[in-house]
Amino acid sequence: GAVVSQHPSRVICKSGTSVKIECRSLDFQATTMFWYRQFPKQSLMLMATSNEGSKATYEQGVEKDKFLINHASLTLSTLTVTSAHPEDSSFYICSARVGDQPQHFGDGTRLSIL
Amino acid sequence: GEDVEQSLFLSVREGDSSVINCTYTDSSSTYLYWYKQEPGAGLQLLTYIFSNMDMKQDQRLTVLLNKKDKHLSLRIADTQTGDSAIYFCAEKKDQAGTALIFGKGTTLSVSS
Numbered sequence: 001g002a003v004v005s006q007h008p009s010r011v012i013c014k015s016g017t018s019v020k021i022e023c024r025s026l027d028f029q030a031t032t033m034f035w036y037r038q039f040p041k042q043s044l045m046l047m048a049t050s051n052e053g054s055k056a057t058y059e060q061g062v063e064k065d066k067f068l069i070n071h072a073s074l075t076l077s078t079l080t081v082t083s084a085h086p087e088d089s090s091f092y093i094c095s096a097r098v099g100d101q102p103q104h105f106g107d108g109t110r111l112s113i114l
Numbered sequence: 115g116e117d118v119e120q121s122l123f124l125s126v127r128e129g130d131s132s133v134i135n136c137t138y139t140d141s142s143s144t145y146l147y148w149y150k151q152e153p154g155a156g157l158q159l160l161t162y163i164f165s166n167m168d169m170k171q172d173q174r175l176t177v178l179l180n181k182k183d184k185h186l187s188l189r190i191a192d193t194q195t196g197d198s199a200i201y202f203c204a205e206k207k208d209q210a211g212t213a214l215i216f217g218k219g220t221t222l223s224v225s226s
Binding site for chain 2: 034046103105106107
């Protein structure tokens with residue numbers, strides 16, 4: 001149980017493109033979803049916390065107009081990187097949680113902007 | 115502060131025990147977690163411990179918590195080559211808190 005699916009796993013696109021990443025909880029309804037960013041050989045940096053039906057809460061330094069988060073249902077959250085540039089290249093990971101239970105993570109999306 | 119500290123590398127031989135250590139700074143943490151990350155993949159929850167516990171064992175995994183010293187360890191018995199990965203320690207501040215605070219991860223290398 002507690003499977004989180006993240007899609008796509010890998011994206012390569014040109015600078016200026018907008019990219020949407022999906023995060024789904026497959027066998028449970030997630031009250032909260034999180035979006036993280038991970039640089040090579042670094043820890044996970046929390047970008048935003050998303051509760052179904054409400055606006056995401058962004059961490060300090062994360063541009064909400066750059067990283068659009070939509071949490072339309074209890075099983076789906078999306079992260080859209082708008083007008084992506086090479087510095088946005090990174091590994092993006094989502095996680096989902098029910099209530100106070102542990103977070104379960106997706107397999108991540110490797111985003112490469114040329 | 116909100117730092118979670120881990121040693122960066124650990125190298126062991128197959129069959130030996132591995133001990134990965136972690137220190138945290140926030141005494142109000144209620145849950146402490148160990149996650150495993152294989153190359154190019156997301157994080158897999160290995161185990162977690164509630165702050166009022168001293169020890170938790172789950173098959174080959176043993177978690178020890180020293181709340182006084184804010185020290186957490188993960189012991190992997192009979193380490194296998196498939197255990198090679200990055201191991202992240204994480205803390206959650208309180209029951210109402212939402213985010214996990216991660217350490218930088220310990221890269222475990224297991225040689226045969």
